[in-house]
Amino acid sequence: MLDDTNAKSMTIIVTKGTLDWAYPPFILATTAAAMGIETTMFFTFYGLQLLKKKLDLKINPLGNSAMEMPMGGGHMAMPNIVAALPGMTSLTTTMMKNMMKKKGVASIEELRDLALEADVNMIACQMTMDLFEYKREDMIDGPTLGGAASWVDVAAKSDINLYI
Amino acid sequence: MADQVLDAKGLNCPLPILRAKKALKDMPTGAVLQIDATDPGSVKDFEAFCRTTGNEMMEHSEKAGVYTFLIKHTA
Numbered sequence: 001m002l003d004d005t006n007a008k009s010m011t012i013i014v015t016k017g018t019l020d021w022a023y024p025p026f027i028l029a030t031t032a033a034a035m036g037i038e039t040t041m042f043f044t045f046y047g048l049q050l051l052k053k054k055l056d057l058k059i060n061p062l063g064n065s066a067m068e069m070p071m072g073g074g075h076m077a078m079p080n081i082v083a084a085l086p087g088m089t090s091l092t093t094t095m096m097k098n099m100m101k102k103k104g105v106a107s108i109e110e111l112r113d114l115a116l117e118a119d120v121n122m123i124a125c126q127m128t129m130d131l132f133e134y135k136r137e138d139m140i141d142g143p144t145l146g147g148a149a150s151w152v153d154v155a156a157k158s159d160i161n162l163y164i
Numbered sequence: 165m166a167d168q169v170l171d172a173k174g175l176n177c178p179l180p181i182l183r184a185k186k187a188l189k190d191m192p193t194g195a196v197l198q199i200d201a202t203d204p205g206s207v208k209d210f211e212a213f214c215r216t217t218g219n220e221m222m223e224h225s226e227k228a229g230v231y232t233f234l235i236k237h238t239a
Contacts, residue, residue: 035217037216105176106175106179157224
């Protein structure tokens, strides 16, 4: 596919599956595709979460001292000992999702649909699928299954290769 | 004058670009798309979008927090 055109191309290795880290790969992939760049995403380890039919992405500030939420004109960070309490993951996730909606930030579902629509090539790591015992039918239809060699093959011919 | 108007107000990065691309794809060569956006980052982003894709930025302006772009579909 890449040999047939003069278009530039980009690959992204997607390794993270939390709500916050789901954004950079999908934002970059959809934007690159919109700018005429052939884009391939290789989903491995926790990145596979982003391919599930039913997305249930979460976020918890535990151990992330850089995460603070805008609050009353200032910013507030959550102490680790509070973030570790039961229920804090779903609370933080709800807060983050509400904030994103209010600010006109797309949902991951929406960005993923747009990526598929724009013919972004998706590869799900076969080894991680086996390792975590994920079933192909739990994942969306678009991606093909492949291994490291599938990514290297595309990456060797690409102009931009990112690891997220 | 624009042949088509895209209301991207209230949308944040990268949605204005994605919606604009989608609209341009269905427009004939030479047609002009007007985009209204409120994302301040869209100014730099639409310039970059045009540079990379080869579409022509005819003009852009800002009025009361709304950024308006006129892009001619040339690529």
